[in-house]
Amino acid sequence: MEPQMADPAGLTGAFWTEAQLDLNARRLEHLASLGLDLSRKSVLEVGGGIGDLTMYFLDRQCRVLLTDGRAENVRFAAQDEQFRGQKRLKTEVLNLDSPGKSRKGEYAIAFCYGVLHLTAYPERALKFLAASCTEILLLECEIVPGDASSLHTTTHPTEAPLGPVGPRSSRPTSAWVREQLAARFRFVYAPVKPPEHEHFRTRSPCVSPAREVFIGAHTRLRSDMLRQV
Known part of the structure; x- marks a missing residue:
């Protein structure tokens, strides 16, 4: 039996709860249903934590740069047994609040699930x-109620592995996300059906914080599972 990987920060206790594993399963189940060509692509994954969604792309022969704003998460992912021998995977610390220069032309897909609402400057993150990406941005984030385009800034402790890197986060309304994507992509889409999970908005108007999936595309996408917004 191989020895278990050291986890001095207790990361698996945060990332591998029953609730989080169920959320991840529903996320990937839904992503696979959207009819998108996600095989043999180059992928920039941001806010990837310890890599719990990364294997989805590696299984499809993608080349992936897995990033997170916390160095301890990135170190854990780099040592994870599931990624042993994966020559198509690289890891890097990247804080979306200060991402530096864009990786223009390097990646076909940007994958940003569960992190935009944890940033202090989401507009800066979306610009980056x-x-x-040269093709699409796959985006999932928490949203707050309201029909107007707005951000709701809150403060947080910064110790949680799944929480914001800095003391501030900015949760957007759905309208704000659509507006920001439309300013940067020729086409903006939403799924016809949301993931089968209680965190995802299934009724309108939204009455409590929930999650939504958005897709920004530089060229038109053709899928019956998407609607242009």
């Missing part, structure tokens, strides 16, 4: 992601 839109410039870094």
Whole structure:
């Protein structure tokens, strides 16, 4: 039996709860249903934590740069047994609040699930992601109620492995996300059906914080599972 990987920060206790594993399963189940060509692509994954969604792309023969704003998460992912021998995977610390220059032309896909609402400057993050991908941005984030385009800034402790890197986060309304994507992509889409999970908005108007999936595309996508917004 191989020895278990050291986890001095207790990361698996945060990332591998029953609730989080169920959420991840529903996320990937839904992503696979959207009719998108996600095989043999180059992928920039941001806010990837310890890599719990990364294997989805590696299984499809993609080349992936897995990034997160916390160095301890990235170190854990780099040592994870599931990624042993994966020559198509690289890891890097990347904080979306200060991402630096875009990776323009390097990646076909930007993958940003569960992290935009944890950033202090989501507009800056979307600008970086839109410039870094040549095809599509796959985006999932928490939203707050309201029909207007707005951000709701809150403060947080910064110790949680799944929480924001800095003390501030900015949760957007759905309208804000659509508006920002439309400013950076020729086409903006939403799924016809949301993931089968209680966190995802299934009724309108939204009455409590929930999650939504958005897709920004530089060229038109053709899928019956998407609607242009």
